Amino acid sequence: MSKSTQDYVNCDVKNVWHHLTLHQGNAPMIVTEGKGLYIKDINGKEYLDATSGGVWCVNVGYGRERIANAVAEQLKKLPFYAASCGTLPGIDFSEKLLSLMPGMSRVYISNSGSEANEKAYKMVRQISQLKHGGKKYKIIYRNRDYHGTTITTLSSCGQEERREHYGPFTPGFVEFPACLEYRSPYPEGTPDLGEKFARELETVVQKEDPDTVGAVILEPITAGGGIIVPPDGYFETISEICRKYGLLLIIDEVVCGLGRTGKWFGYQHFNVKPDIVTMAKGVASAYMPISCTVTTEEVFNDLQAGGDKLGYFRDISTFGGCVAAPAAALENIKIIEEENLLENVTAMGDYLQEGLRGLLSHPNVGDVRGKGLLQGIEFVEDKASKKHLPEEKVIAICGAMAKRGVIVGRTNRSFAGRNNIINVAPAYTISRSEVDVIVKTMDEAIREVLG
Ligand SMILES: Cc1ncc(COP(=O)(O)O)c(C=O)c1O
Known part of the structure; x- marks a missing residue:
């Protein structure tokens, strides 16, 4: 006999260990199906999902038969072979991906x-061993950025609430300040703000001793840490500092990569040449788990330098050999190209930001910022003090939106007492009328919760 809805709810509560929940306080949501931008829960209620799957990854929307068919065909032909060998989808996907990333040269496939x-960090450490006698081992990361959930990626996490309780951490990771203009320590109207923020990196590199620093890792636009677009000139100065001190520049495109901000990669908005680019969520629009660590030819060669026993990258990821993943990723890229989705991301992103800016008339909406379909709304107690609106109220706004059938995300378990930012990141196919629904629903929810 099949389970009733209530049986499923009971079983879920009893057996399933949920990850960070998006809307605490509500009964657990059980999602059953999706089409385009919309999902249905177990009670048949439909929602416009303005989070692309909760964590910004179902970028081309739900129900894409082309991707499902590509996966099914590949699974029937060859589901898996260790990535120490080549496979046809792996070859085709890597060639296509590199064509979107001028200057980059090699694709290393894994899962998350x-x-x-982690692969990027291992590369930095190995190059330090092979070229710098092990001295250039430190990696600098930025406050508010997030790079993952393992102990070592948490060692480079700029969100204190995510790190809490998991130390001691991997040595050799050092933080430098975020570049959030809305809460800038510099007076309003400071010229060259981007350069000033970036110089904070130089200060840390000098303090640590440049001979000990091997790399810096940055999100092109901070995502989970509150949607932070760096001010003009930021990345140019970061590049200059990297060249000056011989640092590898790692760009974490896990959220921004594959079109989220209107270009194939977030770094392509800026005048910057990365040495290593990482990506995951949107690579196959989450139809299959796949991530990539993409390097320049120079980084690839440096991993083979020295002629000693470390002269190759000693890393393997079993599920990097799941062949249907690059097949799905290739189909995903074709969809984005054929449906001109980057253009839609830019046009709808601008339209969404304009709509959200209309909400600045609320006394508690302090800032609206973002690029493409990655937009954030920062809530404050009042605009003069910019004191963070308590998290319970932000949760309540998300809940009031969900009640009206629109799901948005928020900074969650990132900054104790400062989780005050809602994010909106729908699938790339969104239309103007759907943007209108999101903005109108947020307006209503703010009024309901904050009066
Ligand atoms: C910028 C960024 N990097 C890395 C990660 C980690 O990705 P995963 O959860 O696939 O390990 C995330 C996840 O949210 C992220 O936002």
Whole structure:
């Protein structure tokens, strides 16, 4: 006999260990199906999912038969072979991906964003061993950025609430300040703000001793840490500092990669040449788990330098050999190209930001910021003090939106007492009328919760 809805709810509560929940306080949501931008829960209620799967990854929307068919065909032909060998989808996907990333040269496939970043860190450490006598081992990360959930990626996490309770951490990771203009320590109207924020990296590198620093890792636009677009000139100065001190620049495109901000990669908005680029969530629009660590030819060669026994990258990821994943990723890229989705991300992103800016008339909406379909709304107690609106109220706004059939995300378990930012990141196919629904629903929810 099949389970009733209530049986499923009971079983879920009893047996399933949920990850960070998006809307605490509500009964557990059980999602059963999706089509385009919409999902249905176990009670048949439909929602416009403005989170692309809760964590910004079902970028081309739900129900894409082309991807499902590509996966099914590949599984029938060859489901798996260890990635120490080549496979046809792996070859085709890597060639296509590199064509979207001028200057980048080699694709290393694994499964998750955390894993892709771990590979990047291992590369930095190995190059330090092979070229710098092990001295250039430190990796600098930025406050508010997130790079993953393993102990070592948490060692490079700029969100204190995510790190709490998991130390001691891997040595050799050092933080430098975030570049959030809305809460800038510099006076309003400070010229060259981007450069000033970036110089904070130089201060830390000098303090640590440049001979001991091997790399810096940055999200191109901070995502989970509150949607932070760096001010003009930021990345140019970061690049200059990297060149000056011989640092590898790792760009974490786990959220922004594959079109989320209107270009194939977030770093392509800026004048910057990364040495290593990592990506995950949207690589196959989450139809299959796949992540990539992409390097320049120079990084690839440096891993083979020295002629000693470490002269190759000693890393293997079993599920990097799941062949249907690159097949899904290739189909995903074709969909984005054929449906001109980058153009839609830019146009709808601008329209969404304009709509959300209309909400700045609320006394508690302090800032609206973002790029493409990655937009954030920062809530405050009042605009003068910019004191963070208590988290319970932000949760209540999300809940009031969900009640009206629209799901949005928020900074969650990131900054104790400062989780005050709602994010909106729908699938790339969104239309103007659907943007209108999101903005109108948020307006109503703010009024309901905050009066
Ligand atoms: C910028 C960034 N990097 C890395 C990760 C880790 O990815 P994963 O959860 O696939 O390990 C995330 C996850 O949210 C992320 O937002």
